[in-house]
Each structure stands twice: as structure tokens, then as C-alpha cells.
Amino acid sequence: MSDDLFLGFDLSTQQIKVIAINSKLEPVLQAYVEFDVDTPEYKTHKGVYTNTELNEVFAPVAMWIKAFDILLGKMQAAGLNFAKVRGISGAGQQHGSVFWSAQAERLLASLNPDMPLEPQLSPKAFSHDMSPNWQDHSTAEECDYLEQKVGGAEILAQITGSKTHHRFTGPQIMRVRHRHPSRYQDTARISLVSSFFASLLLGAIAPLDVSDVCGMNLWDIPNEKFDEEIIQLVAGGAEDEKNDLLHKLGKVEPDGGKILGLINDYYIKRYGFSKDCAITPITGDNPATILALPLRPLDVIVSLGTSTTLLVSTPVYKTSPSYHMFSHPTSKGLYMGMLCYCNGSLAREKVRDEINAVKPSSDASDVWASFNEAALSLPPLGATAEGQKKLGIYFPLPEIVPDCKAGTWRFISDGIALREARNEWNVPLADARAILESQNLSMRLRAGPLLSSTGQPRRVYVVGGGSRNPAICQVTGEVLGPTEGVYRLELSNACALGSAYKALWAVQRKVIREGAYESFEDFLSERWDEKTMINNVDEGYRRGVWEKYGAALAAFDEAEKFAANS
Ligand SMILES: Nc1ncnc2c1ncn2[C@@H]1O[C@H](COP(=O)(O)OP(=O)(O)O)[C@@H](O)[C@H]1O
Numbered sequence: 001m002s003d004d005l006f007l008g009f010d011l012s013t014q015q016i017k018v019i020a021i022n023s024k025l026e027p028v029l030q031a032y033v034e035f036d037v038d039t040p041e042y043k044t045h046k047g048v049y050t051n052t053e054l055n056e057v058f059a060p061v062a063m064w065i066k067a068f069d070i071l072l073g074k075m076q077a078a079g080l081n082f083a084k085v086r087g088i089s090g091a092g093q094q095h096g097s098v099f100w101s102a103q104a105e106r107l108l109a110s111l112n113p114d115m116p117l118e119p120q121l122s123p124k125a126f127s128h129d130m131s132p133n134w135q136d137h138s139t140a141e142e143c144d145y146l147e148q149k150v151g152g153a154e155i156l157a158q159i160t161g162s163k164t165h166h167r168f169t170g171p172q173i174m175r176v177r178h179r180h181p182s183r184y185q186d187t188a189r190i191s192l193v194s195s196f197f198a199s200l201l202l203g204a205i206a207p208l209d210v211s212d213v214c215g216m217n218l219w220d221i222p223n224e225k226f227d228e229e230i231i232q233l234v235a236g237g238a239e240d241e242k243n244d245l246l247h248k249l250g251k252v253e254p255d256g257g258k259i260l261g262l263i264n265d266y267y268i269k270r271y272g273f274s275k276d277c278a279i280t281p282i283t284g285d286n287p288a289t290i291l292a293l294p295l296r297p298l299d300v301i302v303s304l305g306t307s308t309t310l311l312v313s314t315p316v317y318k319t320s321p322s323y324h325m326f327s328h329p330t331s332k333g334l335y336m337g338m339l340c341y342c343n344g345s346l347a348r349e350k351v352r353d354e355i356n357a358v359k360p361s362s363d364a365s366d367v368w369a370s371f372n373e374a375a376l377s378l379p380p381l382g383a384t385a386e387g388q389k390k391l392g393i394y395f396p397l398p399e400i401v402p403d404c405k406a407g408t409w410r411f412i413s414d415g416i417a418l419r420e421a422r423n424e425w426n427v428p429l430a431d432a433r434a435i436l437e438s439q440n441l442s443m444r445l446r447a448g449p450l451l452s453s454t455g456q457p458r459r460v461y462v463v464g465g466g467s468r469n470p471a472i473c474q475v476t477g478e479v480l481g482p483t484e485g486v487y488r489l490e491l492s493n494a495c496a497l498g499s500a501y502k503a504l505w506a507v508q509r510k511v512i513r514e515g516a517y518e519s520f521e522d523f524l525s526e527r528w529d530e531k532t533m534i535n536n537v538d539e540g541y542r543r544g545v546w547e548k549y550g551a552a553l554a555a556f557d558e559a560e561k562f563a564a565n566s
């Protein structure tokens with residue numbers, strides 16, 4: 001029916017958000033709850049707790065449930081007609097895990113509609129009240145152990161799509177077992193943030209999602225099953241410990257469009273949802289982001305939020321320790337390639353603030369004005385007439401790619417040798433262009449092999465807060481050089497939008513022959529209106545400029561290695 005509605009939720013680090021769309025893909029409602037602001041009693045900072053001594057970052061599970069209660073209330077207050085909602089999907093911050101107690105299934109199945117969710121589930125439904133967060137860096141020991149036992153980074157990447165990473169769920173589960181043995185023992189089931197959220201909606205523990213499970217370092221992507229050797233290592237080494245962990249993890253749903261079940265009675269009685277409202281698998285925030293756009297081969301999404309992620313959809317399962325491969329969230333035979341950087345917005349904001357301190361913005365309403373002016377006033381690589389080029393590395397936080405401690409490095413390259421800059425660098429003004437180039441060169445260096453033989457994308461789609469910035473869009477176009485240009489998605493939350501599209505597809509996809517459904521890509525392309533959804537924000541490839549950056553890649557690689565080893 002034309003007035004049917006579909007919801008896409010996004011349970012991310014700092015907020016929980018929702019977008020409601022109709023069958024024509026038109027957004028009809030957006031709402032959000034910000035943890036630090038709307039659930040202040042948990043006293044989180046940017047949605048998390050940090051124990052700097054141990055490099056731990058984690059979040060209280062009860063806070064997410066409370067925030068979900070508040071969000072449902074906000075949607076009700078905004079007049080959303082819950083009875084019209086036919087399907088729900090969503091996205092969760094990746095890698096985080098939720099540890100359910102033995103009572104969880106019973107508590108989920110007997111929710112009382114006269115009460116909010118949080119006091120009914122917390123603390124009894126959980127064996128561990130915290131969820132390790134993707135910014136956690138505490139599992140070096142576990143990562144080294146797994147990598148050494150399994151045979152190195154390359155092999156782990158071939159099996160699980162990624163080398164071990166501190167934030168990945170396998171090493172994190174292993175650390176919970178080491179640090180909190182009794183809590184691990186008392187754990188009946190383990191969910192990812194995504195399947196935890198689906199469980200709240202179903203009133204039963206949901207299976208893991210086919211794409212999000214690839215962020216655990218536990219799933220054998222080519223063979224579509226858990227890798228029992230790695231599971232055994234994580235679980236403690238014995239056969240019965242392996243079986244226990246396999247049981248805790250449960251099943252993985254292979255079909256991203258599967259109707260897992262109908263919404264739990266709780267939501268029907270408390271909010272007036274229809275009893276026909278379908279719950280489909282909730283996936284990770286990055287896999288959900290690639291569903292917000294009808295990606296074609298050689299298209300790239302650059303998500304410029306707190307972190308920067310580069311995402312591609314590809315039919316080729318080609319692994320490397322320097323990026324991640326995930327199964328595609330909706331389409332068997334496709335994969336999502338991803339790079340994830342901690343130093344996205346924060347690093348740019350630091351340079352911006354340093355520039356504003358010496359050269360205050362001429363436009364008080366735009367804190368980025370001086371930064372942008374500085375970035376666009378220099379030629380590519382800040383090159384001098386003598387051919388000296390500037391290359392910088394800006395990591396106020398320790399970085400994931402490359403694996404590098406925090407620091408700032410500035411170099412001069414003459415095309416033959418690279419050396420640390422002395423006084424030829426106009427700090428901080430020259431940093432504006434250099435940081436944008438540096439972030440894009442790093443992506444070009446690593447994403448090239450995922451793209452064509454030339455490493456050149458067709459289109460670059462930019463999403464997230466940083467995509468509002470014209471200088472960022474221009475330098476992205478110059479360095480990555482997409483043949484058809486840079487496009488911005490005009491709706492601010494790509495992963496909630498992609499989730500809402502997935503819910504719609506799951507409910508309405510046609511059967512094309514027995515056991516086979518219309519693909520997500522065909523479904524979306526038929527309905528998606530480019531003119532209303534995206535804007536061309538940069539021309540992309542410029543003859544001569546893209547080649548100049550290409551010629552600087554080897555020196556940039558050397559600069560990164562220098563930083564990583566210093
Ligand atoms: N005009 C702009 N130029 C550069 N960065 C911007 C601009 N507007 C917002 N941002 C950045 O976007 C970030 C937030 O983006 P968002 O996509 O909402 O992130 P997240 O979903 O990770 O919270 C902030 O760190 C902010 O600095």
C-alpha cells in the first residue's frame with residue numbers, strides 16, 4: 001500500500017537515530033536521541049567510557065535500551081503512525097558485543113507493555129553490563145596470540161576478511177574471558193550490537209547478520225561458517241570450550257532480506273505497531289551505508305563522520321591485511337571492501353582550530369572558512385617552483401591504517417628522496433591542504449587494488465558531516481580522481497537510510513523464480529531518483545592533477561612507514 005512505512009534505525013556510538021520512509025523511498029520522519037545529552041545519568045563522554053590506562057573503551061548496554069525507550073517516545077510524540085509500519089531494519093556500530101545471561105530469553109519473551117524496556121531487561125538479562133567499543137585498543141595480546149597461532153596476518157585476512165584488529169569481536173570476547181572469567185561463564189548468548197537490537201524488536205535472541213559477522217575475526221567468509229580453529233583458540237583451547245562458544249554465538253542468517261519474525265507483542269500493545277510488522281536482520285553501520293546508494297562497479301563511498309571509512313561493493317573476494325572484506329549485507333556473491341580510519345574529523349578539526357587561532361575566520365557563521373581558504377590557495381602537494389612537494393601525516397589519535405601511534409609528521413619530497421621538513425613548511429596554514437591530501441592519498445594507496453587496474457573510481461559518493469565542506473569535496477575529487485565526479489548524498493544519515501531501504505526491499509522484493517528474489521540492486525535502481533537524492537559537488541578527475549598525486553604515492557607510502565616505525 002502506498003501509505004505503508006518502513007523504519008531504518010542506527011544504533012551508533014554517540015546516538016540512536018531513525019528514518020521512516022514510504023514505499024516511494026521518501027523520508028517522512030527523522031528522529032534521534034543523543035546519549036551524552038538525553039541519557040546523562042550514564043555520564044558517558046561521546047557515548048562511551050574510557051579507561052586510558054588499559055586502553056579500554058566500552059559502553060553501558062542499559063543506556064542503549066533506555067535511549068531506545070526515549071526514541072520510541074519521541075517518534076510517538078512526532079505523530080508517527082506505528083500501525084502503518086510494515087518492516088523494520090537497522091544498523092549497529094560494528095564489532096561491539098552484548099553478553100546475555102541465562103534469563104535473557106525468558107525476559108525478552110515476557111515484556112510487560114505497561115513499562116519501558118530498560119528496567120525490565122537491565123541488569124538481569126545481561127551477564128556483563130558493558131559492551132566493548134570499536135575504539136578499544138586493549139587486545140594487543142589476544143590479537144598477537146591469534147595471528148601467531150593461525151599463521152599470520154595474510155592467512156587471517158584470507159579466512160576472515162581482515163587481519164586481527166583490536167576492536168574485532170573475537171579478540172574482544174577472548175579478553176572478556178580473560179578479564180572477567182565468571183561473567184563469561186555466566187553468558188548464555190553473545191550478540192553483536194546489530195543482532196542485540198534485532199533481539200529487542202523480536203523479543204527473542206536474533207541470529208547474527210551475514211555481513212556484520214565478518215567484523216569478528218571468527219567467520220570463514222569463503223566457506224560461510226565459523227572457523228572452528230579460531231573459535232577454539234578464542235574459547236580457551238579445549239573442544240568443549242569451542243562448542244560452548246559456538247553455542248553462545250548461535251546461528252548466522254545468510255539472507256539479509258529474511259523476515260526473522262514479526263514485531264514482539266510489547267510494541268503492538270505499547271505503541272500501536274501492526275501485528276504484521278516484519279523484523280529483518282539488522283546489519284553493521286558500514287554495510288548499511290552501502291545500501292543507501294545504488295552502487296555500480298568502481299563506485300566508492302567515502303563516509304566523513306567522526307571516523308573516515310571508504311567503502312566499495314565488489315564481486316571479487318580479494319583480501320589484504322591493509323583493508324577489510326565483508327560479505328555484502330543483501331547480495332550473495334558480492335562483498336564490501338572497507339578502510340576505516342580513527343583520525344577523520346577530529347584530526348581535521350585540530351588543524352582548523354590551529355588555523356583559526358592565527359587567522360580568525362572572516363565569516364563568523366562558518367568555522368571552516370579560514371581552513372578552506374588555506375587549503376584551496378595552495379597548488380597540489382603545496383609544490384614549489386623548484387619541485388619540492390609537501391607530505392604530512394596527522395594522527396592526533398593512534399591510527400588503525402597504518403597501525404601507528406599518535407603524532408604529526410611533515411616531510412619534503414623532491415621526487416627522488418624524502419626527508420623530514422625543517423623550516424620550509426608554513427605551519428599551520430600549509431597543513432590545511434596537506435591533511436586533506438594525506439587522508440585521500442592514504443585511501444588511494446589502499447583502495448586502488450580494490451578498484452580497476454588503474455585504481456581510478458567511476459564515482460565517489462561522500463556522506464556524513466565532512467561532506468558539507470566544499471574544500472574537502474574538491475581535494476577528494478583531485479586526489480581520488482573519479483571519472484564521473486564526486487556526489488554528495490543529501491540526507492544526513494546514510495546508514496539509517498540504507499537500513500530503511502533494506503526493510504522495504506525485504507518486505508516487497510518479488511520472487512523471480514523458485515527460491516530466488518529480485519536483487520536489492522535492481523529493486524533500488526528502479527525506485528531511486530538521483531535528482532532528489534544526490535548533488536554533484538566536484539568534477540573529479542582533472543588531467544595532470546590525478547597523475548601528479550599518483551607519482552607521489554610511493555613517497556607517501558614511505559612517509560607512512562617512517563611514522564609507523566618512529
Ligand atoms: N562544514 C564542515 N566541514 C568539515 N567538517 C564538518 C562540517 N560540518 C560537520 N563536520 C564534521 O562532521 C562530524 C560529524 O559528522 P557525522 O556524520 O554526524 O558523524 P558521526 O555519525 O560519526 O557522529 C563532526 O566531527 C564535524 O566536525
Ligand SMILES: O=C(CO)[C@@H](O)[C@H](O)COP(=O)(O)O
Nearest residue numbers: 012013014093094134285340
Ligand atoms: O569500527 C568501525 C568499522 O570497522 C566503525 O566504523 C564503527 O562501526 C563506528 O560506528 P559509528 O558509531 O561511527 O556509527
